[in-house]
Amino acid sequence: MAACNDYYYATRDPLGSAGDFTTAPEISQMFGEVVGAALTDVWRRAGSPAHAAYVELGPGRGTLAADALRVMRSAGLDPDIFLVETSPTLREVQAAALNGTITHVDMIDALPGDRPLLVVANEFLDALPIRQHVDGAERHVTLTPAGLAFDRDGTILETSPARDEAVEALSEGLVAVGGVALVIDYGHARTAPGDTLQAVREHRFAPVLADPGEADLTSHVDFERVADIAREAGAFVAGPVEQGPWLERLGIQARARVLANASPERAGDIEAARARLCRPDAMGSLFKVLAIHSPEWPSPAGL
Structure with missing residues (x-):
């Protein structure tokens, strides 16, 4: 899985209609704006420390960062920007x-150790490699005359x-320098068996x-495991909570109305994007939001 994804991300821009998948920031600017507002709010409640850094793990095209930073700067927060990214292709796009x-x-350990960190990890952890176990034995991929195949089946624990x-x-890193991370991804709130590799x-x-x-x-x-670590x-740790209710508590509906009033011809598209981000039968329930923060920093709103 690690080898496949290293090659995959290094050789293409996978996002958008011409790519393979679309993430929340690509669906609507509202997503990144809510993230930026949440980080700005918690930064202010932490005393507005100087020289805070904006950090994104796996920042895709930089769309989320652009939207979040626009909100931050409008509120008087202009942080230095650090992006954890290994793909040369995506670095150019960002x-x-x-x-x-x-x-x-290239890695989290290389982030600055002399300032508070405002971190976003949106659909980052899901792409990291997993191991699968069946009845205590690790599941492997083998080469057969028909091609690649798994060597065992049964109830899987990942x-x-x-x-x-x-x-x-x-x-x-957050404990050492202060700050907060918003982890947003699809997954389950409690550890459970099951094959989720896709x-x-x-x-x-x-x-x-x-x-x-x-x-x-x-x-x-596995958000329970993330919280434990x-x-x-x-x-x-605060959360996890479902993405839809979190976005709604932080005002995505009001933001949608402002955008629709400014561009009435786009009102239908704006509402469709909000619904896709928030509805339980779309991204609203499967995606979760969890905050990790240093002991002296407050928890972000909505959690």
């Missing part, structure tokens, strides 16, 4: 989208050492083992 001074780093390491590094290509599900490196491989995030690192 630099063009943000049109300013940004710093790219773990992700890579995800654990990323959450631990992020949490330890491949998406051209906006449709694809066979997981077909055409390695040519589809986006992800799995559902963060607490073990000394951080505080």
